[in-house]
Amino acid sequence: MPAPTPAPGETKARRRAGRPMASVLNQDGITAAALELVSKKGYDGLTMAALARSLGVAPSALYNHVSSKDEVLKLVEEDLMSKVDFGGFSTLPWEDAVRQWAYSYRGIFARHTPLISVIAVLPVTDAPQTLAMYEAVTEGFLQAGFPEKQIIPCIVALEAYIFGAAFDANAPADIFDSGRLADSTPHFTSAVRSLGPERNNYPSDLAFSMGLDALIAGLGALRV
Amino acid sequence: MPAPTPAPGETKARRRAGRPMASVLNQDGITAAALELVSKKGYDGLTMAALARSLGVAPSALYNHVSSKDEVLKLVEEDLMSKVDFGGFSTLPWEDAVRQWAYSYRGIFARHTPLISVIAVLPVTDAPQTLAMYEAVTEGFLQAGFPEKQIIPCIVALEAYIFGAAFDANAPADIFDSGRLADSTPHFTSAVRSLGPERNNYPSDLAFSMGLDALIAGLGALRV
DNA sequence: GAGATAAATGAACGTCATTCATTTATTGGT
DNA sequence: ACCAATAAATGAATGACGTTCATTTATCTC
Numbered sequence: 001m002p003a004p005t006p007a008p009g010e011t012k013a014r015r016r017a018g019r020p021m022a023s024v025l026n027q028d029g030i031t032a033a034a035l036e037l038v039s040k041k042g043y044d045g046l047t048m049a050a051l052a053r054s055l056g057v058a059p060s061a062l063y064n065h066v067s068s069k070d071e072v073l074k075l076v077e078e079d080l081m082s083k084v085d086f087g088g089f090s091t092l093p094w095e096d097a098v099r100q101w102a103y104s105y106r107g108i109f110a111r112h113t114p115l116i117s118v119i120a121v122l123p124v125t126d127a128p129q130t131l132a133m134y135e136a137v138t139e140g141f142l143q144a145g146f147p148e149k150q151i152i153p154c155i156v157a158l159e160a161y162i163f164g165a166a167f168d169a170n171a172p173a174d175i176f177d178s179g180r181l182a183d184s185t186p187h188f189t190s191a192v193r194s195l196g197p198e199r200n201n202y203p204s205d206l207a208f209s210m211g212l213d214a215l216i217a218g219l220g221a222l223r224v
Numbered sequence: 225m226p227a228p229t230p231a232p233g234e235t236k237a238r239r240r241a242g243r244p245m246a247s248v249l250n251q252d253g254i255t256a257a258a259l260e261l262v263s264k265k266g267y268d269g270l271t272m273a274a275l276a277r278s279l280g281v282a283p284s285a286l287y288n289h290v291s292s293k294d295e296v297l298k299l300v301e302e303d304l305m306s307k308v309d310f311g312g313f314s315t316l317p318w319e320d321a322v323r324q325w326a327y328s329y330r331g332i333f334a335r336h337t338p339l340i341s342v343i344a345v346l347p348v349t350d351a352p353q354t355l356a357m358y359e360a361v362t363e364g365f366l367q368a369g370f371p372e373k374q375i376i377p378c379i380v381a382l383e384a385y386i387f388g389a390a391f392d393a394n395a396p397a398d399i400f401d402s403g404r405l406a407d408s409t410p411h412f413t414s415a416v417r418s419l420g421p422e423r424n425n426y427p428s429d430l431a432f433s434m435g436l437d438a439l440i441a442g443l444g445a446l447r448v
Numbered sequence: 449g450a451g452a453t454a455a456a457t458g459a460a461c462g463t464c465a466t467t468c469a470t471t472t473a474t475t476g477g478t
Numbered sequence: 479a480c481c482a483a484t485a486a487a488t489g490a491a492t493g494a495c496g497t498t499c500a501t502t503t504a505t506c507t508c
Contacts, residue, residue, distance in 0.1 A: 124400060125398075157434055161384055164383070188358045194372045207376075217442045218437060221438075
């Protein structure tokens with residue numbers, strides 16, 4: 001069968017007459033509802049059915065505005081990106097700006113780790129908020145004196161660390177409990193115990209701060 | 225109805241007689257089959273049905289040996305951990321050992337990113353391979369002169385970076401293509417272009433190397 | 449009004465992980 | 479030899495879930 005060409009001599013269908021039914025739905029509303037749903041029920045509660053119900057609509061209606069659940073996740077991601085604080089890059093010394101940005105970035109995505117697997121592999125094309133962040137960060141690096149060629153690798157490295165740390169922030173306090181195997185891992189068990197008199201003291205925040213300082217110092221040395 | 229107490233005067237049911245049907249299945253076999261399935265079909269292809277079929281068995285039979293699909297993922301994770309190369313910690317200078325370990329760790333989990341969200345939050349209790357790795361790494365840090373209290377935070381920071389970088393390694397080459405919005409992000413777009421004459425040159429490996437060097441230098445300064 | 453348009457509906461579908469009553473195979477005790 | 483106990487394996491069923499599609503509903507232009 002021949003391809004269904006959309007009418008010869010026309011690149012697009014002519015919009016001749018008629019307007020649709022007044023829509024209750026749009027991408028902004030869907031995004032807001034998805035965010036509220038996630039904050040109340042977590043990502044397990046974010047189903048197309050639940051999303052539709054929270055909007056007072058049938059699940060299939062959503063597909064007139066988003067092509068898939070993955071697109072909903074992309075919309076949520078973009079919204080979160082707009083909340084990351086990169087303002088320091090135009091006002092603070094580079095080190096402080098990076099720290100502020102990294103803490104804000106990690107803080108936001110620590111509560112949205114299921115998005116990380118999506119983001120980390122998602123092209124920034126048509127993601128205005130994400131691009132706005134990258135633009136501001138890039139400018140900050142330029143003004144701090146980084147060679148242009150080093151900037152993207154630096155950002156990639158920092159983002160990798162931030163995403164990894166966001167996962168960490170959700171680890172349970174007893175993640176390093178060696179249990180029955182404590183005897184066979186004496187040095188590790190002792191190092192864990194040394195963190196505090198309380199058992200199972202997971203050092204997510206301390207570790208983030210230490211690693212971030214190391215990255216800032218090491219990458220900062222690339223400035224000319 | 226009263227609780228079904230397992231017989232008064234006995235804490236456990238007496239094992240009186242009888243042995244089971246000869247089992248074709250066990251956790252090792254399930255793990256091996258899961259790994260092979262993943263390497264051939266990816267994590268989308270790892271379903272309980274496909275796993276059962278590759279073992280010549282009904283899906284429900286798996287549940288006599290694992291309690292859930294999540295447990296299958298844990299088994300796979302443990303197997304992968306045993307393949308991470310931490311041997312340098314007993315033979316190489318600390319910097320080189322960390323580098324070798326980090327590259328090996330990232331290389332393995334870059335092909336298993338769906339596991340990262342599970343691992344990062346999974347207690348190490350009863351995970352012998354994982355604990356063996358932590359023990360060796362801890363020993364390496366001790367011998368290099370790190371104060372005991374600093375070691376776990378250092379490992380946590382390095383692991384966060386490694387996991388984040390593993391995601392990155394799977395990013396498409398055009399992830400930084402700003403597309404139609406290139407005009408509104410001039411500095412960022414230029415920085416991306418500066419990476420090479422070819423468009424869309426994603427610097428995952430370069431970034432990993434740079435960030436790792438920074439972390440090694442920064443954390444290494446904590447030695448006494 | 450007539451006809452075009454897009455949004456919304458509700459009933460499906462296919463894929464999953466998981467449960468459960470039942471059957472099958474194996475063994476030790478009598 | 480047989481019986482009782484045990485655990486493995488089966489197959490049918492369940493309940494989510496994302497998604498599709500023919501149909502209906504509401505709105506605007508001509």
